[in-house]
Amino acid sequence: MKPHFRIDEVTYSHLLGRLNDLHVTDKRGTLPDFIFFHKDEWLADTAVIEELTRHKGEWQVNLVFAHTNNPMRFIRRQITSYSCPRKASLFASLMRRLAAKDQRGTQAISINDIFVAQN
Amino acid sequence: MHNTKEKIVLASIKLFNEHGVASVRLQQIADETGISVGNLAYHFRNKEAIVSSVYEKLFDEFRQLLSTYLLTPSFTDFDMQMSGYFEFFKTYRFYITDLFSAEHPLPEIQSEWEMFMNKMILQIRNRIDFHVSRGELLPESSQGTYHLIAESIWMTLVFWIPQQTIRRKPVTEGRYRMAVWNHLKPYFTQKGLDTFELISPVLSQN
Numbered sequence: 564m565k566p567h568f569r570i571d572e573v574t575y576s577h578l579l580g581r582l583n584d585l586h587v588t589d590k591r592g593t594l595p596d597f598i599f600f601h602k603d604e605w606l607a608d609t610a611v612i613e614e615l616t617r618h619k620g621e622w623q624v625n626l627v628f629a630h631t632n633n634p635m636r637f638i639r640r641q642i643t644s645y646s647c648p649r650k651a652s653l654f655a656s657l658m659r660r661l662a663a664k665d666q667r668g669t670q671a672i673s674i675n676d677i678f679v680a681q682n
Numbered sequence: 683m684h685n686t687k688e689k690i691v692l693a694s695i696k697l698f699n700e701h702g703v704a705s706v707r708l709q710q711i712a713d714e715t716g717i718s719v720g721n722l723a724y725h726f727r728n729k730e731a732i733v734s735s736v737y738e739k740l741f742d743e744f745r746q747l748l749s750t751y752l753l754t755p756s757f758t759d760f761d762m763q764m765s766g767y768f769e770f771f772k773t774y775r776f777y778i779t780d781l782f783s784a785e786h787p788l789p790e791i792q793s794e795w796e797m798f799m800n801k802m803i804l805q806i807r808n809r810i811d812f813h814v815s816r817g818e819l820l821p822e823s824s825q826g827t828y829h830l831i832a833e834s835i836w837m838t839l840v841f842w843i844p845q846q847t848i849r850r851k852p853v854t855e856g857r858y859r860m861a862v863w864n865h866l867k868p869y870f871t872q873k874g875l876d877t878f879e880l881i882s883p884v885l886s887q888n
Contacts, residue, residue, distance in 0.1 A: 566790075572800055579751065579808035586755035587815060 605630055609637070610670045611663040613655035618644065622651035626662055627674070634676035687725050690715050691739055694732050698776040703733060730788070737791050740774050744798050751805050752812065757878060760809055761885050764862055767839050768855045778844050802839070807832040810866075818874035819866065835865045859885070 570578070609628040616623045621644040629637035642658055645651040664670070693714035697706045708729055712722045726732045747766045752759055771777065780795055810828045813819040822828050838861050846853045863878075863885075870878060 569797065572804060575801060576804050576808065579804060580811070582752050583808055583812040583815065586752065586812070 605636060606638075607664060608632070608670075609664070610672045611659045612672070612674050613659040614639075614674070615648070615651055615655055621646050622648050624651055624655040624658060626655075626658060627677070628662075629672050629677060631670050631672060634672050635678070637677055686715070686717065686721070687735075690717075690722060690725055690732065691735050694736050695739075695774065695776075698736065699774070702779055703776055708732075733788065737788070737794075740777075741794055741798070743770060748798070748801055748805065752809065755812070755816070756881065757813075757818075758881055758884055761859060761881075764839070764859045765855060768843070768858050771840065771843050772853065775843070775847075778841075781840075799836070799840070803832050803836045806835050813874065816873075817871055818877055819869045820871055831865055831869070835862055838862050838865065 606628055608631055610631050612627040612629065614625040614627055616625060623644040624642045625639055626642055627637055627639045629635075643654070645654065690711060694706070694711050697710055697714055701710075706729075708719055708722060711729075711732065712719045715722070726735065747763065747770060750759075750763050750766060753762075777795075780791065781799075783792075807829060810819060810832060814821055814828075842858055842861055843853055846857075867878075
């Protein structure tokens with residue numbers, strides 16, 4: 564007989580537990596679950612950070628709106644893209660000033676305060 | 683249409699069920715298949731190769747049965763798996779001698795059985811947890827109760843057919859499934875009872 568891959572009993576039991584959870588977590592959401600879509604007052608206290616990324620041969624302008632007290636509370640929006648990096652950088656700066664509540668930039672946070680797990 | 687190799691394996695399963703693995707001779711297998719012993723030797727070099735092939739088929743089927751764990755989040759899912767177990771244990775009745783033999787000619791078979799039986803118990807135990815989390819079974823009153831229930835259910839699943847056979851009682855799938863459900867019924871909540879009531883027409887159809 565060909566030897567088969569085996570897992571120990573504890574791991575198998577964990578695996579079954581996760582399968583159980585699958586049916587609990589994958590249930591249809593209720594209306595209160597979507598409340599965060601409408602609860603956007605926190606956006607009033609956000610600092611805006613411009614971000615340029617290379618995407619499909621163009622420089623894409625993204626704006627990150629991060630809460631000044633809790634930088635991990637943020638949203639990232641893709642605005643537009645340009646083929647010229649200088650033009651992209653200039654427009655990103657203009658867009659940031661346009662979007663920011665505080666145009667002088669006193670409400671500022673560093674992009675390094677936002678940690679996003681890449682795994 | 684089965685090819686000769688498959689025919690030999692099927693004939694061997696039939697003979698193993700009737701006479702036990704140890705007492706079946708190659709001549710019997712050849713006669714049952716309707717081929718000569720020479721032809722049999724062409725396909726399988728010895729009896730051990732046939733036995734190994736039979737177990738490969740048997741364990742493949744068992745693996746498939748285990749993979750049907752909680753495909754749908756309902757009692758019917760367990761019921762469907764029970765039907766699978768019934769068919770399996772009825773088809774391979776010789777498993778019972780394997781489970782009780784102190785020494786098997788192929789030691790890896792014994793360890794495979796051991797692993798599968800443990801997995802069966804773990805699946806039943808986790809199924810109970812799942813239905814408890816859905817509020818269909820009562821929470822465990824004292825620690826370890828549901829583990830014992832899982833073991834009892836496993837015993838019913840595995841040994842119900844042989845015990846009926848020993849007592850020359852009818853071996854029907856309906857009674858087999860009810861014997862298992864009866865272990866769980868005392869632990870049903872009202873929601874569990876309602877759900878069971880709701881699906882009972884479906885259960886009787888399976």
